[in-house]
Amino acid sequence: MSEVESSAEARSITRGESMGILGASVLSAASAFVATLVAKRLLPSADVTEFMIFWSLLFGVYGVIGGIASETTRAVGAAALGRGRGQDDAAAAGARPALVALGIGAVVALLLLATAPFWAARFLNQHIELTMVSVAVAVVLYSVQVAMSGSAAGLHKWYLVATINGGEAIWRFVAMLVVGLLAGSLWGLQAAAVSPALLWVVLVASSRHARQAFAARGDVGAKKLVVNTLIAMGSAAASAALTTGFPLMMAATENVAKGSRADMVLGALVLAISITRSPIMIPLQAFQGVAISLFLKQSHRPVAAMAKPVGALLGVGVIGGIAAFLVGPWLFLLLYAPKPEEASAYGEVAQGWVLGLLTFASAIMALLVLSGTAVLAMNLHKAYILGWMVAAVVALLLLFLPLPLIPRSIVALFVGPLLGFTTHMAGLVLNARSRA
Secondary structure (H helix, E strand, O other), rough: HHHHHHHHHHOOOOHHHHHHHHHHHHHHHHHHHHHHHHHHHOOOOHHHHHHHHHHHHHHHHHHHHOOHHHHHHHHHHHHHHHHHHOOOHHHOOOHHHHHHHHHHHHHHEEEHHHHHHHHHHHHHHOOHHHHHHHHHHHHHHHHHHHHHHHHHHHHOOHHHHHHHHHHHHHHHHHHHHHHHHHOHHHHHHHHHHHHHHHHHHHHHHHOOHHHHHHHHHHOOOOHHHHHHHHHHHHHHHHHHHHHHHHHHHHHHHOOOOOHHHHHHHHHHHHHHHHHHHHHHHHHHHOOOHHHHHHHHHOOOOOHHHHHHHHHHHHHHHHHHHHHHHHHHHHHHHHHHHOHHHHHHHHHHHOOHHHHHHHHHHHHHHHHHHHHHHHHHHOHHHHHHHHHHHHHHHHHHHHOOOOOOHHHHHHOOOOOOOHHHHHHHHHHHHHHHHOOO
């Protein structure tokens, strides 16, 4: 077998591995759903909104840290390819992404703790110091975890990627159920939510493949790897603001008193966005690495390569939106049964048009994620960053419209991602013309 054939075979992903990644994404969606359900059923009304804002904060920061994975995949994959071509000395000189990620995570954690006095109290009301310390510790640990996931992808160990992603979801699923049954306090559920950041420690101690991913080297030295990773994290920050951090943006533009009706509407809307978004977004994000490989195979016609997945996502969005319009209100109130004091606020969110539009908006967000994957596959990093920045900035500005919270949030969720998607597509078209 030739070197090219061997390399191509190594880069392919089997049906079993694809199913493993899909299964991990399903577990992630289930874990997020269980978290919201447990919080809604066990916490007092005033604490539900705070937990959801905490959730948005945690996964917003995780989204930024997630940029480590993409650069680690590139660096470790390039180093592995170099070794395959006999470039052992160059590959051996590269830095270890897991250790670089640990340092970056520590810096991010320190920045969070140092700046928390200036902003944390606006979003959190209870156990502020303890909550921020737990988030900071989780960030340090999670940085290594995403680096290991990136290394596993770079080494084409797709079952390990699925194990990390799925294992994190299972851990959070079980932890929140146990804490919810034993002591369903706000702090207890927050601690359960951050605890899966310890998963990589268990895997390194028990799995040879995990130790290989932890010890893997990239193709560049530590300084260059840090710079590349920070650029990737900067790109991830804009996407995290819209995907996992949007509820935090809503809270920043909606000054409400804790326990008020407006606070309950905010909490209900965050729950609605979460439940309508996860079914389409989490599987799509899980397969971004696979999508990049597919786009690379059609680099000569990137726009044509986008047509079918765009049509599929819009089709799913339309069908899902119609279903949410018809049965969404009943299902939402069944799953998140409001307490007597919440009935009016939850009824304002549990309307067919609201849930239908939120569901279709998740498909528009999925288009932005997909187009971002396409421009990255074409090595158009500036277009990638610009598209996400346009989407995030426009969405944030639209949240200041002189409209009630629900309609202005829906407008922001449609217009921001749509303009970001248009920006990405413009980059793809211009690139295709320049190469013609």
